[in-house]
Amino acid sequence: MDEQLTIGELASRTGVATSALRYWEELGLLPAPTRVSGQRRYPPSAVELVGVVLLLRDVGFTLREVKAFVASRSPDGDGWRELCRRKLAELDRRIARAQAARTAIAHGLACPHEDIFGCSNFAGVVTARLAGSSLEEAHSH
Known part of the structure; x- marks a missing residue:
């Protein structure tokens, strides 16, 4: 199984506060993580997803637009x-x-x-x- 990251580790790797990560999760920008003894555990791919959110926000997308952007990714979709x-x-x-x-x-x-x-x-x-x-x-x- 891949290494799972705690929310603190995800925050450390991305420079995003844990409170923001929890908020993004609540908004549906980040998938709900698995829980181990009640603690969030994220897959390593969450680091890249946080990077995508940061980039899209930096170029002017609102968090609502970021959610739509991420959701619009499909092999046959444009x-x-x-x-x-x-x-x-x-x-x-x-x-x-x-x-x-x-x-x-x-x-x-x-x-x-x-x-x-x-x-x-x-x-x-x-x-x-x-x-x-x-x-x-x-x-x-």
């Missing part, structure tokens, strides 16, 4: 690709918003007015934003 396409589109939208915010802040820093509230460009963006324009639309006016 569900994980669709999840990736959706996440990529979401990231593109977030990047566009962040770029618009960066441009607006850079313009604010370049403003020659001592008080930004006295700048007609700033006032125009505020007015457009209040009229329902997005930051990208408001800043382009």
Whole structure:
């Protein structure tokens, strides 16, 4: 039989707190471990699975999306690709918003007015934003 890991050993090998591992197990991200005298025992493959969760979380997947991603793995399935396409589109939208915010802040820093509230460009963006324009639309006016 393969070496079984305690939750402490799994935490040590992955750098993830035992409380997080228990939570991930509760969410179904980690399979329920076997129990030996009431203590959790994980297969060595749990280390890689924790690594997958960490990687997916690092690239922006929520824990719910991670669960769907892991569940979508099947030899004939392509569900994980669709999840990736959706996440990529979401990231593109977030990047566009962040770029618009960066441009607006850079313009604010370049403003020659001592008080930004006295700048007609700033006032125009505020007015457009209040009229329902997005930051990208408001800043382009």
